[in-house]
Amino acid sequence: MKIFFDFYEIALNKGKSIGIYNYSLSILKTLAKENDGNIEIVVACSGENLDEIKEIANIKLKIVSIEYPNFKKRLLWRLVNAIRLAKKQNADIYFSPKGFAPSLFKRKKKPFIVLTVHDMIPFYYLSNYPNYFSFFENHFITQSLKHSLTVANKIITISEFSKQMIYQHHERREDIYVVYNGVSIFTKNIESKKISPYIFAITSKLPHKNMINLLKGYTKYRELVTNPLPLVVCGIRDYELVGFEEFKPFIECVHFADENKFTTLFSNATLFLFLPKIEGFGFPPLESLMYGVPNIVSDIPVLREVLGDSAYFVDAENPEKIANSIISVLSNPIVGQNILASGKKTILNYSWEKCCDQILKIFETINKNND
Template sequence: MPTRPLVLVDMLSYTGTKGGMETYTRELYRALGRMDTGLDFVALASKEGAALDLSWFPGEVIASRISGENRFVWAFGELVASSWTASRRKAQLVHSPATLSPMWTSMPTVVTIHDMLYWSHPELMTTPLYTRPVMWMEKRGAANAAHVITDSEVSGDEIVKYLGFPRQRLHVVPLAAEHPDSPPAPAQRPENLVVASGQRRPHKNWDRLVRALALVEEDVRPRLVITGARGDDPLAPVVAETGMGEWVELRGWVDDAELADLRSRARALAFPTLAEGFGLPILEAMAEGLPVIASDLPVLREVGGDAALWFDSLDLDSIADALRTVATRPEVLPGMAAAGLEQARLFSWERVAHETLAVFRTALAAR
């Protein structure tokens, strides 16, 4: 019987704290595990990731001593350790699902680049000293890659623009969201509550969301819960400055169950971002029947279509109007929820898995 090709999956960034990129890795490989791929998989896991429940991964997991939380140790691992491990295990293909990838491999590499924010919006990155090294690593990884996968047409255009990657070896594979069996109906959302979640990086634009909330009349103003911070929350001074302490709750990092509970009770998800590679939170909300108010960006239009209530992310009055709408016009919520559910059904993790597998096979065939 011929040996099945072995794919080394670089999971050195997977620590349980990285949000959407980890959702992508987990759901992609969970879906691949349900398929007859004709491939075998082995993962190189970070020190933190190896301590997590990785039973969803369809193959062996190698526990490394590399910390995915230490940026410089992680960077070294991405550039060197993953390719060394792939050679040692005689892998025929390397997949790097979290943007950074080896600078050189003896076998083809497929890298999933989720966004080009360090190139398109360097002024919004929180660690300027890290920006140039990341840009260099992305450039080197792309130069070594046989194929690049990305989440959106907007990100694809930017990869070609900034990295000079050939369009013919670039594949746009949109992300997806799980679909609950019975999402709550809008009528079952009695609280005047808006939920938002995400890391506190500047491009997420949370400060404008809080300042816009202060413009909404007090007698109709919704309560706002923002999750996602770790450690001291940089939004706390903004909440204090605007006097929004009674209306804004900063919950920090929450688990999936707590986030699902918040979404089940909220009237809408707010997503005021200035830039994204995809915008997974709005798709996840739509799949749960939760209306979405979000920044009117081309990349988010790719995801949300006409199902969201769009606002100008730089205009406080525009954001406030969207908050006011979901707080005072409950009659529009059922239509928004229904449109969101229909939009979310256009995306599935099975499709992501099938299209990704096709890229793997193309890369393997051209060895």
């Protein structure tokens, strides 16, 4: 079976989701590593992501362009060139980990289209923050998602919550499979020196990431205790602390962290905060469990689904409750210990090997049914 793996529109620091980049790279690495010779993997990429991908064994690279494609080239890729190149490679399966289908109609012959649709958050923005993105961006993305869901032969999504969101916004009901993500832990160059205790958080200025309430909750916590811990926030810049200027001495902003920095920030933290309004899955709280750091997370359906009892859940739109949850976890070690004890079992459910095994079964099913 030959798989055409579309990595062309995916690169670190391009687009709005580092999570999709990490997902795509983890799937590709695991498929290549676990390959027993029964599959061929052809990877379409640009020079922007070549350095990371060229180190992977057991794959064939097709460099579509040296530079990361602009909007016009991405559109042409989706409309014509992606499926044309997949056909030229005699692929059985075209796989897009980003979730957009390169076809006008559902295919009745090879290559069959399989997509991972991570979430339906663009529809959330259309309903709740219609003016945050441009009219064109709002409608182009949502209509592209709807079209992709219509024409793909099979759909993978990453949680039951995301599957229900697909049902909410699209009439499709068949051939939608929930395949949970894996979780990666990096062990390279972890700083072993002693670091003063701090609270670690991941957020961004995107409204659904809930940055303002996270910061309000943290500053309220500072007002309620005598020796508050400082906060390190990954995903925002200092100048985005508008309204929180007086707390800048206690808040360190890290806009982007590479693997080594990210690992150091996580592994040395005392507590982790993850407080979005909506997610498709939620990597970071699972990563905190991998690093042995208790977490406080939004009480939203998808995080209940993914984490079970392995988190301290809070109303993330209530700063006072956020503050009190920080105090509760930090003042009572038993709470954190219980989270981590439960987390040891929870993280066993999420491995890239298990994820890729399920994805390959989906590929094999469509391939065998159409031979």
